[in-house]
Amino acid sequence: MGESHPHAVLQTASAWVERFAPLVPAGGPVLDLACGSGRHLRLFHRRGHPVLGIDIDLRGVADLAGTPGVELLTADLEQGNPWPLPPDRHFAGIVVANYLHRPLFPRLLDALEPGGVLLYETFAMGNARFGKPSSPGFLLRQGELLEVARGRLQVVAYEHGEVASPRAAVVQRLAAVADLTPGQGLDGDPEPRPLPAR
Numbered sequence: 001m002g003e004s005h006p007h008a009v010l011q012t013a014s015a016w017v018e019r020f021a022p023l024v025p026a027g028g029p030v031l032d033l034a035c036g037s038g039r040h041l042r043l044f045h046r047r048g049h050p051v052l053g054i055d056i057d058l059r060g061v062a063d064l065a066g067t068p069g070v071e072l073l074t075a076d077l078e079q080g081n082p083w084p085l086p087p088d089r090h091f092a093g094i095v096v097a098n099y100l101h102r103p104l105f106p107r108l109l110d111a112l113e114p115g116g117v118l119l120y121e122t123f124a125m126g127n128a129r130f131g132k133p134s135s136p137g138f139l140l141r142q143g144e145l146l147e148v149a150r151g152r153l154q155v156v157a158y159e160h161g162e163v164a165s166p167r168a169a170v171v172q173r174l175a176a177v178a179d180l181t182p183g184q185g186l187d188g189d190p191e192p193r194p195l196p197a198r
Contacts, residue, residue: 012166013043014097016121016159019196020175021047021093023117023156028092031111034077034099036060044093045069052091054084083107096120100138105148112178118153119175120145124160126170145174154179154190 017040024030030044035053038061045051045067052071053061064070075084078101090113100122112118125141128134142160149155153176160172183191 011037011039013039014121016173016175017095017097017119018043019198020117020119020157022196023175023177023193024049024093024119025115025117028113028116029090030093030095031091033094033096033104033108035072036098038064040095040097041070044095049093077101077104085111091116093117093119096122098122100133100140109148109152109178112153114178116178117175118149118178121171121173124170124172126162130168130170139170140172145172149174149176152180153177154193156193157195 021043024044027048030049030051032038032040032044032051032053035041035055035058038053041051041053041061041064050069050071052073053064054073054075054077055061056074056076058065058072058074061072065072073084077084082101082103087110089111091111092113093116094108094112096108096119098121108118123133123139125136125139127139133139140160146155146158155174155176157175158173162168162170177193180190182188
């Protein structure tokens with residue numbers, strides 16, 4: 001799964017995901033793709049969402065097996081059939097953290113229900129100076145997540161740059177909503193979403 005599994009050892013939810021978690025419609029199902037240790041599965045489960053965690057290796061979430069409202073699915077997202085879910089399975093929220101496999105972008109967008117929220121955060125070009133991942137195949141290019149969202153999602157927040165925590169890295173982050181319905185008096189733009197406090 002890429003060059004390394006930096007997400008597998010993290011236990012604390014990403015501050016980005018925590019900040020924008022309130023945008024996910026209450027009680028709606030949430031997918032944590034490449035869920036690793038399940039830090040975001042646990043966050044959304046605590047918030048009252050039914051959650052689905054997908055990963056090639058579920059040892060990091062083995063303690064959640066059998067928990068009501070938690071579904072776990074072993075899948076190799078990069079070999080064979082890369083999308084292990086039926087096309088009619090949709091989510092109020094999809095979280096992807098520290099994982100990049102570009103062929104999945106269209107599937108992620110299709111799996112969002114109307115009003116659903118995509119929370120994406122992973123490494124970007126320039127990260128090689130801090131270690132792995134270092135291959136361009138596993139690093140987002142400037143504005144790449146914005147391009148993924150263009151014409152499909154309302155971008156609520158976007159960041160790209162160098163961070164010091166939880167470790168020094170170059171990251172790109174996106175919070176976006178599957179709703180481009182024009183708002184009243186907004187010249188075709190969608191109704192803005194409230195920005196959660198930092």
